[in-house]
Amino acid sequence: MAKKKQPSFAEARERLEQILAEVESDEGDVDQLADRVKEASELIRLCRDRLSAARSQVEKVVADLEAVERSVAEDEDEQEEDDGEDAEPEAEGTSAGNLPF
Numbered sequence: 001m002a003k004k005k006q007p008s009f010a011e012a013r014e015r016l017e018q019i020l021a022e023v024e025s026d027e028g029d030v031d032q033l034a035d036r037v038k039e040a041s042e043l044i045r046l047c048r049d050r051l052s053a054a055r056s057q058v059e060k061v062v063a064d065l066e067a068v069e070r071s072v073a074e075d076e077d078e079q080e081e082d083d084g085e086d087a088e089p090e091a092e093g094t095s096a097g098n099l100p101f
Helices: 009-024 030-086
Strands: none
Touching (some): 009 030
């Protein structure tokens, strides 16, 4: 037996809205109420699982970006330290715009 394809998040949300409208209307079939509530429960679970998975993916991407930013900042700090060590010390009383003669 083929497994029923799960709806997308948007489809599940749309179906939940339809079920809610049916339940809220006086025209809804009371005999089908339990089936609608069960279907809604399954759709809510599906939506929560999808939201949780999306949240985890976003948190992972953000953590990866933060790690890259830290790495770049550390590289820049090391480069600045290396540049400072290679520079010759200035003669006392001199500066870039003030020549000693």
